[in-house]
Amino acid sequence: MSFANRLKRITALIFAISIVTAQSRDEVIELTHPVTGSMVDTNFVDVEVSVADFFTVGNPGCTDCDGYIQITMDGTAAGQMTSDAAVTVSGLAEGLHFIEIEALDPSGASFSTVVYDSATFTVDMVSVPNICPARNLDVVAGDARNFLYWSAPIAMSTLNPFPAIPQSDPYHTGTTNGSAFIENSLIKAWGGIAASKEAGWAVFNISGMNPNIEVDTIIFNYYVNATNWPYWSATEVNVDPLTASAADVHTEILAGTDAATAYLYQNEPSTFAPGWYSNVLLNGANDDLEDDIPQGYFVIGITDRDGIASYYLDLDGWNEANPPSIDIHWSAPGGRQGVYHAPAIADIPFSVEDIMAYKNAVSEGLTPPTALAGIGAYETVSYPNSSPREVIEGCGDFQNFSIYTSDGTEIATSDTNYYIHENLTNGTAYCYYVVANYTEGASSATATLCATPETFIPDGVTNLSGIGLHEEVALSWTDPEVLQLGLPYEEEFNESILLDLWSIDGDNWSWYEFAGNPMPCMRFYFSPTALDYDQSLYSPVIPLGALTDVTVSFDWEFNNFSASGLEFFAIEYRTGTDPTWNVLEEFSNTGDNFLFTNFSYDVASLTDNIQVRFHCYGATTFDINWYYIDNFAVTSDTGSSTGRDMTGSTVSTNDTYIPGNTHTMEFSVNILSPDISYSDSVAITFPTGVTILDAGPDELGFGG
Known part of the structure; x- marks a missing residue:
């Protein structure tokens, strides 16, 4: 070789090395297999590298190349690449491995700017x-x-999509109504009052996933067990249903049900029927699942957005015939896989009240109001699948x-x-x-x-009360975490646990969310028409302690249909163990309509407690339109009262019923606590002609 040619060669080599040292590592060499997140099912791996055009790979010590590539596996030299052909590294054990590649000059030295790439991958051999x-x-x-x-x-799984199912144990799927877990498998999503509507969840096992992957798509597979025209959402849940309270799980499920937040925002048609279905989870579900991989599980909530319980969705849980599953399509850096493109969600530009009016009209065979007819255009037709995807375990x-x-x-x-x-x-x-x-x-x-x-030492129940009904006694109490009632007592009829302490008899009283001062309120409504009716709305029994005088107040709205004078509305109370209802004031339907107006009554000579009822009775409910009750309160100018703390109770009868006669029978509640024991009682009067079999003094049961 001539000197001139040698000089050209030396100059070219110096220039090539200069280029190498000036480039970033990804522009010179790049590890293309394996990449971070890869899973290999053999004890060997083919190492593949992409090399820049200006870098010539050769043997160590070469005079006509720019250098070679050193392979290191888990910190130990594992081979050399002297061309762009793949090199096989063998003898790999199961588990995580760290591979490094570095471009070295012909003498085996690193360049002044290290030319390097690396990856972490998993070996999971089928044979092991x-x-x-x-x-x-x-x-x-x-x-x-x-x-x-x-x-x-x-x-661990090399599958893509990765299959995930709930574990076969109680509460890995289930249902809560906000105060208790009412199902440990079946997933129920029922419309109704937000504070107490039934809502479900599913906990999916994702512990086999590599935390380095990127989630592209999540497909939710579920079996509809029973349903009636649900508008429902699948939501993010950030608590563990196995350890969180029923109230916290319920709150999480009902948060983020709107179209911009929910994983699913479904508006099913009235023809929606039981069967298998699959939907892509949207709105951040992919990122949320990635964040949950280290904890090993992913939770979604299921809730119906309707305001009444006649619209609902029941899904099979872990203990039913067709448990739910999710298929997780994922990719690793350097090579994307299995991506689905999901359509955007269209929100319904109608209120909950509009949707209820539309559904009620259609359900009753009526033509919906013209302004609401467009709601149907937002419903999506869902077609059942023949079966879910198969689950692989082992x-x-x-x-x-x-x-x-x-x-x-x-x-x-x-x-x-x-x-x-x-x-x-x-x-x-x-x-x-x-x-x-x-x-x-x-x-x-x-x-x-x-x-x-x-x-x-268990906490006792609170707010024990009893109501005598026709041939039966209704006893109720609240969970220990609910504060014991006392004065001042106020009820605005918002969604709360204490609202459940109010009770009604008859079909015309109901909680009503579309009126109030402000909304919601309790309503007595003319429909369904009842003849010779006698129906009441009962407050809870409110303890007074040593107080004897209180003020009862409330807001009342009246709307009449026909001034017959035969329909009556009475405000009544009783106190202590006396079953007699005392009338504070009685009204008939002869006066003018009035909007919400405050009524107030001073009540004296009380003993231990007070219970108030709004008593509606008369010839026919058709002759009035409605009564609204809101902002009920019991207060006292002489102080406040607190109730007793119960840690357990037994309910007993204290005397024997005499058949065929008007007879007052006392039910005793024996309360035990660490430092005191005492009894409360509820007296019930049974009218002439009522027969109770063998109602002698006896312990009836335990409440705790």
Whole structure:
């Protein structure tokens, strides 16, 4: 080679090296396989690299190349690339691996600006059974015992889409009405008052997902068990239904039901029928699921947006024949996969009241008002699927779980995902971890968690009251967390737990959300027409303590149809154990209509408590249009009262009923607490001719 040619070669090499050192790593070499998030199902991987055109790859020590590429696996040299052809790295074990590539000069030295790329990937070989660990251990302290529960193992998956289902355990799907969990599997979404409407949820197991992936699409597969024309939403839920209260789960489900926030915003037609359905989750569901991968589960809520319970949606849960599932389409950096493009959601530009009026008209076979006819255009036709996608599971040949204390002592084995550790010393901390056992070996341990058992003194129920009805007694009380009623007492009839303490008899009284001072209120309405009617709205029994004088006030609106003088509205009260209702004032339907007006009455000589009722009776409800009641209050100028704290009660009869006679029978509630015991009672008068079988003194039951 001539000197001139040699000079050209040296100059070209210097120029190439200069270019290499001036470029970013992605412009010189790029690792294209495996990439971060990849899953490999063999014990080897083909390493593939993209090399810039200006960089010539050759052998170490070459004189006619720019350098070579060094491969490092988990910190150990694993091979060299001397061309752009793939290089196979073998001998990989199951689990996570970290691969690095670096371009070196012919002498094996790094360039002044390191030319480098890396990735983290997973090996999950089909031929090697997965020894999957138990997940999400939790320990709850009790009285002289601790309750342990954990999530069942699930295999890592290379599938795309990734299948996820609820675990087969109570409350991984279910329903809450805001005050209690009323279903531990069936997912119910019923219209009605927001504070107490039935709403459901599903907890999907996503613990097998790699946290480095990006979620492209989530397809929700569900089986409609029963339904009637639902307008419903699937929503984000940020609490764990297995540990959160019924109220907190209910609040989460009902938040974000609007079209701009909900994962699904469905307006089903009146022909919507049971069967399998699938929908793409929208509005941030992908990002939310990505955020939830580290915790191992993803929760969605299901709620009906209608204002009345005649419109509803029931979905099969984990314990029904057709549990729900989600298919998660994901991609990893460097290679996108399986992306679905979902349509935008169209919000309905009509109010809840408009939708109710439209549905009511159609349900009754009437033509909807012209202004509301457009609602139907926002309904979407949903077609059932023949079946859900298949679920693939597998974690080796599972045997049982071993429960250990933190010092390594095995205290029990269990083939279920819970264990109760009993006969413990209160005030002493106990720590645990759980291992899943397979014929192939034992899994890694869960995290170690601790709990300290304590003596348990239950809180008592509050607001005990009783109402004598026809041949029956209605007793009611509230959960311990609901404050005991006392003075001053105010009720605006907004959605709350205390609203449930009000009771009615008959079909014409109801809670009404479209009127009030302000909305909502209680309403007595002419429809359905009732003849010779006698119906009442009852307040709860309000404890007075030592007070004897109070003021009862409320706002009342009256709208008449025919001034017959035969329809009556009375404000009445009773006190103590006396069953007699005392009339504060009675009105007939002879006067003029009036809008909301405040009425106030001073009531004296009371004993222990007061209960108020609004008593409607007469010849026919058709002759009045409505009565509205709002802003009810009981106050006193002489002080306030507080109720008693109950920790448990038994209900008993104190005397024997005498058949065939007018007879007052007393029901006693015996209350126990750590430092005092006492009794409350409710007296019920049964009229002549009523027969009660064998109603002698006896304990009837326990309330707690």
